[in-house]
Amino acid sequence: MSASSEGPSQIGRPLPRREDRRLLTGAGRFLDDIDIPRALHATFLRSPHAHARILAIDSAAAAAMPGVVTVVTGQDVAQWTTTLKMAPPIEGLMPTEMTTLPIDKVRFQGDLVACVVATDRYLAEDAAERIEVEYEPLGVVADTGAALADGAPLVDESVPGNRLSHQTFSIGDVAARRSEAHAIVEASFSQHRQTHMPIETRGCAAVWDEGREHLTFHVGNQAPHPLRTQLARRLSLSESQVTVVCPDVGGAFGQKIALYREELTVAALARQLKRPVRWREDRMENLQAACHARQAQCRTRASVAADGRILGLELQITEDFGAYCFFPGNYIARVIALILSGPYRITDYAYDIKVALTNKCGVGPMRAPMAITSWVMDGTLDAIARQLGLDPLAVRRANILQPADFPHKMATGEALEDVTPSETLEAVVAAIDYEDFRRRQAEARAAGRYLGLGLCSVVESTTYGSAFYKAAGIPGSGHEAAWVRIEPSGAVNASVGLMGSGQGYETSLAQAVAEGLGVDAGKVRVALGNTDVAPYGMGSRGARGATAGGGALYLCGRKAQDHVLRIAAHMLSLNNAEGLRLAEGRVQRRLSDEWVDTPIGLADVARLAYLDPQALPEGVAPGLDFSLAYDPPPMTYSNSAHACEVELDPETGRIAILRYVVAEDCGAVLNPIVVRGQQQGAIAMGLSGALLEHVFYDEAGQNLSSTLADYLVATACELPNFEILPMHTPNKRTPMGLKGMAEGGVMGAIGALTNAVNDALAPFGVVADRQPLAAPYIRGLLRSRITRATTASDGPVG
């Protein structure tokens, strides 16, 4: 065989996923599919009150129920576990601390009160209903307005005024820009509370080996090693005494990162009872009490020139963080503020971020924690267009960064390079035929139909290097670790610290190893999710899988190839490995312009390395075992432009999505099938969230959306097909030019949809500045306009 190709041969191939077969035949192995002999079942009693003191708990009747092994409360679990302190040294952020289960008071409806362990789940739930709790209800703060009011009840007595975090920033002179501006444009963006809703709820199974004093903890988690660190620390065990094992994971989206209180309780109980204990939450618990996300109010004030150019921009964020901090309270909102300007040229910029505690479920990152960013930025551009009577596209073109502007430093100091915002914008505008749409829109309006088109450009922060964490003051790192082992037969095993929950890692990461090593991707097995097997890595979050994880595996594969070729050169009696490569497992030699097979392959080298080490070159150790850690640049960015066409039914307020086009430049890709699936899934999650999903609390802090009949997630009937225009400008600083992606779709969808709805609403003179864009809300906007118009006697509108 000979070949002359020099480009990538394994990455970029549309390989069908190798994990599919087991999942398609019912042979996947999710947490509840693991058979654990003698396992007991835990269930939790939860608070019916949003905020109440626990005066007394009587569990005698529950403990006497059939099958019940034990009932424990916060006091019990506090003896076996340490508290969670969240106190990074970040200016403006209050430290917090929580016990594993609440002891004195509950802070939200669904908060934990007690845990029942029984021989089966039905019996455990029976018993939980028999626990008598005496509560003294306390005043409730159910939103940030109530939480930040003077004299508000305190969610956490150690956080004065419920003010968890307050950070400000200013560069340039926004006041001066205001004074010299042609116009000041103010806009408001209210994002509602949502939740991840993985189809597989949370759960875990803890097996304590009393003889070895070792805990094996089965749990679907995105970051197994950081979870192990937490679990060991809080059980006062060494990290050698805990193994975290992740089975197949039925979706995560950020919900499966933190060590939750239920999980820690179950682990502690397995150790105390010396019996395996397992827990599976039901859907109501998942919707009420797992983890919520996204609830933030943003306001912008733009100082603009007559042509719509932004001279100065000010941002205020007020975020509702819920009752407990599983993550530093400032970090989500700070990323929004950090990357707000994204694809636009903004020099004078200031922000003010307040984060408040409320009597609601704690929040955490959800696929694109910074999802609101692009809506706020492109929504501000639309507000400028409305106020100045300009075309929204013209305002974008006046502000967007051009190819000659790169590398670019955002006002916040974030470095942008190898991104293509003007190219993606123009591609999407051409694909959706913006000019023709305006013609169709005018025709439709004349016929009493209301179409709208929304644009949204996205700069997605995908991969955070350790330098970012250091600068942000957040403990942790952005590096990732990998190993590659070539076994004596030439079989290739590899591992990395990520854990998948549907991203197709077993296929795409095998491609990264194969590219680096020079074998066929089908020959590489990637083992994930077992902390005794995988190297300590930072796990799957953000969109770091490809760049950090794939990058580490690729570089480790390269290191392995270099070593293999050094041995191969010796076997071929060559002085060095120059002019040799490994391709599809064959050692090839370059002869003029051709790569030509030599008689040896990887299996020959492996046999020698393990079974005949005396034949190795001098100084080369036996075996073929490689490991490597890779720390990505401080931040890596992908970019995209989204265009969404909707039709509004003014009678009902219903929004129908007619067309959706996205141009996305996510650099080199490991597997285009997987990338396309991630793009579709991310856009779907953004649209579903902006249109339907709503974790809704009443003013007493009662969650009114704790079934899937109330918490509405988009079905196949609400979502369109997505037209994707792929672009692949490589990043110069990352292995193979990878950038990562998978969250930008959420960011763009939220903005493009809302901008489209406002375009459709324009003839009525109303603006939707709140999500979800549910029919009753839109209908309410239209009615308020009609009422006002009638009162003012300026005739019918529309």
Added chain:
Amino acid sequence: MNERTAIVLSVNGVDHELTVPPRRLLSDALRDDLGLTGTHVGCEHGVCGACTVLIDDRPARSCLTFAIQMEGHAVTTIEAVARDGVLSPLQQAMHEEHGLQCGFCTPGIIMTFEAYLRDNPDPGEEDIRDVLSGNLCRCTGYQNIVAAVKKAAAAMRESRA
């Protein structure tokens, strides 16, 4: 509530003698008593569709069905769809079209459409989306599932022709 009743549960053509409490869900009996863990439980209130099985060849929610109701009925689960290790046309098309990501909702979707495509060999996109709306998928955005169902329908029509 916890007294047990003897029943015969016919699953994938095999009769199983079980003693179950009347409140035991079919989903739990399949998974925990028979070890057929391919049927997944996503909400236990009949919305998400992950637990869909066939009862007498019709799709049904096994989380809304008690095991004792199944006396005299035939239950089919995802484990019986591939024959002799060969994927069904729908399973094959789901693989080729990347119609699954985490795979948790997938068995329910396959059971829904194995039944549907038997009765509807040439469905249009709107029909497919309408039927699919009974199954929630949080990963894919549904587009590739719709494509897979179309592809499977075409493959099945061809093999019949």
